[in-house]
Amino acid sequence: MTHTPEEDDLLAAEYVLGALDLAERSAAEARIRLDHIFAARVIEWQNRLAGLNDDYAEAPAPNLLPKIEARLFPQSAKPRRAWLSGLIGLVASTAAAFGILVFLWLQPPAPSMTASLTADASALRYEASIAGDQLTLTRTGGAAADAGKDYELWIIAGDAAPVSLGVLTAETVTIAAPKAESGFTLAITLEAKGGSPTGAPQGPIVAAGKLAKI
Amino acid sequence: MIDDPIAALLSRIAAQDRAAFRSIYSDTSAKLMGVLLRILGSRAEAEDALQEVFTRVWLRAGRFDAAKGRGMTWLIALARNHAIDRLRARHDHAGDSDEMETVADPSPRAETRLIASGEARRISECFDTLETDKAAALRGAYLSGQSYLDLAARFDVPLNTMRTWLRRSLQKLKECMDT
Numbered sequence: 001m002t003h004t005p006e007e008d009d010l011l012a013a014e015y016v017l018g019a020l021d022l023a024e025r026s027a028a029e030a031r032i033r034l035d036h037i038f039a040a041r042v043i044e045w046q047n048r049l050a051g052l053n054d055d056y057a058e059a060p061a062p063n064l065l066p067k068i069e070a071r072l073f074p075q076s077a078k079p080r081r082a083w084l085s086g087l088i089g090l091v092a093s094t095a096a097a098f099g100i101l102v103f104l105w106l107q108p109p110a111p112s113m114t115a116s117l118t119a120d121a122s123a124l125r126y127e128a129s130i131a132g133d134q135l136t137l138t139r140t141g142g143a144a145a146d147a148g149k150d151y152e153l154w155i156i157a158g159d160a161a162p163v164s165l166g167v168l169t170a171e172t173v174t175i176a177a178p179k180a181e182s183g184f185t186l187a188i189t190l191e192a193k194g195g196s197p198t199g200a201p202q203g204p205i206v207a208a209g210k211l212a213k214i
Numbered sequence: 215m216i217d218d219p220i221a222a223l224l225s226r227i228a229a230q231d232r233a234a235f236r237s238i239y240s241d242t243s244a245k246l247m248g249v250l251l252r253i254l255g256s257r258a259e260a261e262d263a264l265q266e267v268f269t270r271v272w273l274r275a276g277r278f279d280a281a282k283g284r285g286m287t288w289l290i291a292l293a294r295n296h297a298i299d300r301l302r303a304r305h306d307h308a309g310d311s312d313e314m315e316t317v318a319d320p321s322p323r324a325e326t327r328l329i330a331s332g333e334a335r336r337i338s339e340c341f342d343t344l345e346t347d348k349a350a351a352l353r354g355a356y357l358s359g360q361s362y363l364d365l366a367a368r369f370d371v372p373l374n375t376m377r378t379w380l381r382r383s384l385q386k387l388k389e390c391m392d393t
Binding site for chain 2: 019054176
């Protein structure tokens with residue numbers, strides 16, 4: 001499938017305008033994830049039309065922050081984080097004396113969290129690890145998605161709706177790590193080619209697991 | 215980037231700064247609530263969507279690039295995309311047009327209110343070069359999330375005509391704004 005630059009630019013404009021139907025929107029979203037030139041066109045249009053945003057009137061919003069924080073930051077994580085940042089502070093001050101050593105120690109970052117994504121009734125298995133700002137996912141069991149389908153990766157914070165991290169296009173994929181806490185769930189669903197057309201999972205969950213600190 | 219406090223907050227959030235997350239909520243939740251309410255038309259659904267949007271702000275702040283645009287533009291795009299996805303999914307399940315009443319563009323005088331920023335003044339001038347119906351249809355799509363289907367019904371023209379109108383109007387708008 002070839003697209004002229006003009007067609008691409010119009011599609012980006014229509015996507016930002018918001019007039020596309022669900023299937024067209026999801027196709028455009030899949031392209032944003034895969035095609036950085038198209039993604040840049042979308043950002044240009046967002047900027048071009050941003051003047052219209054002044055027309056949105058403010059509306060009083062209830063304080064939903066406690067609910068949102070409860071989802072994002074499970075209580076148990078708090079003391080450990082304080083302890084961890086204390087430790088990091090200590091390491092950092094020691095590092096001033098042993099700069100080169102620490103430089104070597106930090107490169108490459110060791111995985112900080114891992115998850116095993118499995119399912120009861122199938123051999124499909126993925127191993128996920130977050131190291132620094134990267135999340136790497138490797139299929140260690142089972143088969144790739146059938147032709148015409150794709151596996152899509154989601155992250156779920158507490159009882160929040162799943163957020164897509166993209167379509168798994170290879171046996172091993174490395175993506176920008178989401179801001180995740182121990183206890184968040186990673187899940188893989190079977191979706192139509194290019195990923196879920198709605199921005200929310202549509203297909204069955206084929207593997208899932210919780211992130212844990214190591 | 216010249217003076218963009220929201221961008222500064224987003225980069226702190228990308229570094230997992232929870233105080234910055236609380237600040238961005240208090241600074242921007244009213245504006246984003248306005249966006250969600252305009253598109254979704256129901257306060258209960260808008261509040262539910264607001265929780266989702268801020269959950270995504272925390273998870274996705276690392277993808278924001280201050281070199282490519284303003285922080286508030288990024289936040290509003292995140293909120294609009296989420297709201298429009300919900301609206302389209304709802305239409306898919308519930309047939310059509312019942313909800314349209316609540317999201318129809320209520321303000322034919324909207325142009326006159328677009329005076330706050332230089333950015334807004336520029337797009338307002340460019341909107342003035344479009345025919346009235348077409349400018350109103352563009353506005354309905356952008357501000358209220360109306361689809362080509364909704365707009366074709368509202369202006370009583372075939373779907374393809376509406377699509378051609380808006381694509382030409384977007385091209386004209388681009389030419390006007392890029393010169």
